[in-house]
Amino acid sequence: MKAFIQxxxxxxxxxxxxxxxxxxxxxxxxxxxxxxxxxxxxDAILLILLGVQYLMYRSGLETRDEIKVICVFHIIGLVLELYKVQMGSWSYPEPGYTKLFGVPLYSGFMYASVASFMCQIWRRLRMDMTGWPGFTPSFLLGGAIYLNFFTHHFIPDFRWWLTALVFIVFWKTWIIYRVRTKTYRMPLSLAFIIVGFFIWAAENIATFFNGWKYPDQHDAWQLVSFSKISSWFLLVIISVIIVAQLKYVKANRTARGPRMD
Structure with a gap:
């Protein structure tokens, strides 16, 4: 019974x-x-999602710091969208006034939603980490992952090498999370895989409702390639690195207390 309540x-x-x-x-x-x-x-989707974000902030469901993280990830995602659409990786075939170089501005929210989830679950489950590799290794790895999304169109795709590096860099890193009074832990790399899989499942829903289309979905919808799970796995790592680093900076700032100048 206790396990069921948990x-x-x-x-x-x-x-x-x-x-x-x-x-x-x-x-x-x-x-x-x-x-x-x-x-x-x-255009309607953009207005609705802006309204949802405003209501979440005003209601206290999201904090000001979480909104900042979401905005950062929205920009990161939008830049990637602009590039990928120009390269023909996918497209947004419907018209819209809020499209920039073929990319609707609402698309950045698809990436921001990952950051929103990470911020929310971190706060709600009072998460922490042990064995975090530190700013430099995580930042360099995150930067290399993001860069590879751009460069693999011109040079070999290093995603599998980067995936191997993820397991090496984060092999000592565990997520600590709390449900009520009980504490649990999970290897961070396993969490990456789980979240990446669920985002891939969500991507299938989004493409089914014509949120965007991959080249092989223009004639008829079909399942998104399983290879996309690895892409989301790597993208989740970038979001975790950003959120974890900001949480770390905020925790240090809180520990030091207000400055007395």
Whole structure:
């Protein structure tokens, strides 16, 4: 019975942490079947998601620091989108006034939702980490992963080498999380894989509702390639590095207390 109660509490915090991702998929689903007058679909999605973010902040579901992280990841994702669309990796075929070089501005929220989940679950489960490799190794690895998303169009794809490096760099790193009064732990690399898989599943939902299209989905929808799991696995690492580093900086700032000048 105690294990079941723990599971319910864990599931509740997971669900609450997914409010923004669920809002995105719900918006994609609704706007695919309901036409909003006077707005192109992509423009309506952007306005709705901006409204959701505002309401989450005003209601206290997200803090100001979490909004900052989400904005950073929105920019990171949008830059990647602009590049990938130009390279023909995927496309946004519908019209919209809020499209920049073929990319609707709402697309950055798809990446920001990952950061939103990470921030929320970190706070709700009072997460911590042991064996964190430090700023320099994690920053260099995260930078190399992000750069590889751009360079693999011109030079060999190093994703599998980078994946191996992830397991080497983070092999001592464990996530510590708490459900009620009990503490649990999990290898960080395993968490990367689990979250990457669920994002891949969510990506299938998004493409089904025409959030965007891969080249092989233009004639008819089909399952997103399993190879995308590795891409999301690596992208999750970037989000964790950013969130963990900001949490670390904030914890140190809090520990030092206010400056007395």
């Amino acid at each position: 599971l319910l509490h864990f599931g509740y915090h997971q669900a609450m942490s997914c409010i923004f991702p669920v809002a995105i998929f719900g918006t994609l689903a609704l706007t695919s079947v309901i036409e909003i007058p006077f707005f192109h679909r992509y």
